Amino acid sequence: MEKILTGTVVLDLTRFFSGPQATLFLAGLGAEVIKIDDPATGDPTAFSPPFAGPQGVSFHRKTQADMGIAYLKRARGKKSVCLNLKDPEGRAAFMRLVRSADVVVDNFSAGVADRLGIGYEALREVNPKIVHCALTGYGSTGAERHLKAYDLMVQAAVGMMSITGQPDAPPAKAGSPVSDAIAGTFAATGILAALLYRNRTGVGQSVDVSMADCLFALMFDEPFDCYDSLGLPLRQGNRIMRFSPFNAYRTLDGWIVAGAATQDDWNALLRAMDREDLAENAQINSLPWRLANNAAVDTLVSNWAGQLESAEVLRRLNDVKVPCSPVREIGEAMQWGQLKEREMMTPLWNPLARAPVEAQGPGFPIKFSASKAAYDTPAPVPGQHSREVLIDLGGLSASDVDALAKRGVISAP
Structure with a gap:
């Protein structure tokens, strides 16, 4: 099956996580994503720890074939060009690529692209139909647009750390760099929307994506601004304050999560716990009472779950259709049949070692009925496609490329 973005050319100037996440999704949808990195420094994750290579994974490079795990994940499905954009000839070569491209994505600090002469206005002069994403x-x-930010700073800045963890605990970040991942997802969505608009109107545009905006937009569905009036602490632990019970509960051999979001859920939970007698109790059967007395409700569920093994708790809850799950560690999640059937884990290939490595990468998370979506090629050797792309897409001659390589403007192994 043909992919949705087949024939779409994306010039990828991004680094680290948020930008490469966006272009990874575009690659999975079939776009020809061309990574462009400085020949002198390359992609900062390509040879940064942790490494994976012929001798396994480690924080130290054991062989010359070892490569960064982050790079092996994020550069899948992409081509690699090493081109010095600070050199006038390198910038001119890049602009030749822009003429034939559909999308340019960067995650430079605000204003950097303009200082390099490759900001949206410069791109639009060369290709009025270009879709640009910053x-x-x-x-x-x-x-505060010029402030430097990583995921930790963004989680702190928008209040995420103030709502994560237990009420009496210090500020904590989410266990994964969610602001990077979320921003990358929003960026891919914005690019797709801009491409759709261009297909309808012929007009390109610039897409402005902020990590802080994206994280805050998803967080603020919850009425945190009303918590004080409701007498609630911002940190609710595992709870959602609109539901009770809704938490993690210890069993005889582990942990499970369960929650009642509706009255039907609550009634079903009482049946699972053999406490249908409480259905006649108007007080505990009232959601407002349970919300105000959540600790008492949690104690009720905890006392029940703590007498049983996890499998039995889950069996009883699933039998009456109460939402629940075991609390899996990552290794257990990777063995979960549901994720395997959905092809959500794929082997990573090291192009220097020419072999698979111990680490795995995530599969493409969206399934389509009429088109394919997957990362068909492994991460490339840095600069692997410099010659091919500059000749085929940029229209340079072989001698032009040789001259650029001799001057160090490009790297073409």
Whole structure:
């Protein structure tokens, strides 16, 4: 099956996680994603720990074939060109690529692309139909747009750390760099929307994506601004304050999570716990009472779950259709049949070692009925496609490319 973005050319100037996540999704949808990195420094994750190679995974490079695990994951399905954009000839070569491209994505700090002469206005002069995406920590506008940001800073800045963890615990980040991943997902969505608009109107545009905006937009569905009036602490642990019970509960041999979001869920939970007698109790059967007295409700569920093994708790809850799950560690999740059937784990290939490595990468998370979506090629050797792309897409001659390589403007192994 043909992929949705087959024939779409994306020039990828991004680094680290948020930008490469966006272009990884585009690659999975079939776009020809061309990574462009500085020949002198390359992709910062390509040879950064942790490494994977012929002798396994480690924080130290054991062989010359070892490569960074992050690079092996995030560069799948992409081509690699090493081109010095600070050199006038390198910048001119890049602009030749822009003429034939559909999308340019960067996650430079605000203003950097303009200083390099490759900001949206410069791109639009070369290709009026270009879709440009700038992915930054705090956006391309606003008084604090120039501040440098990683996931930790964004989680802190928008209040995520103030709501994560138990009520009496210090600020904590989510266990995964969610602001990077979320921003990359929003960026891919924005690019797709801009491409759809261009297909309808013929007009390109710039897409401004802020990590802070994206994380806050998803967080703020919850009425955190009303918690004080409701007498609630911001940190609710595993709870959602609209539901009770809704938590993690210890069993005889582990942990499970369970929750009642509706009155039907609550009634079913009482049946699972053999406490249908409480259905006649108007007080505990009232959601407002349970919300105000959540600790008492949690104690009720905890006392029941703590007398049984996890499998039995889950069996009883699933029999009456109460939402629940075992609390799996990552290794257990990777053995979960549901994820395996959905092909959510794929082997990683090291192009220097020319062999698979111990680590795995995530599969493409969206399934389509009429088109394919997957990362068909492994991460490339840095600069692997410099010659091919500059000749085929940029229209340079072989002698032009040789001259650029001799001057160090490009790297073409």
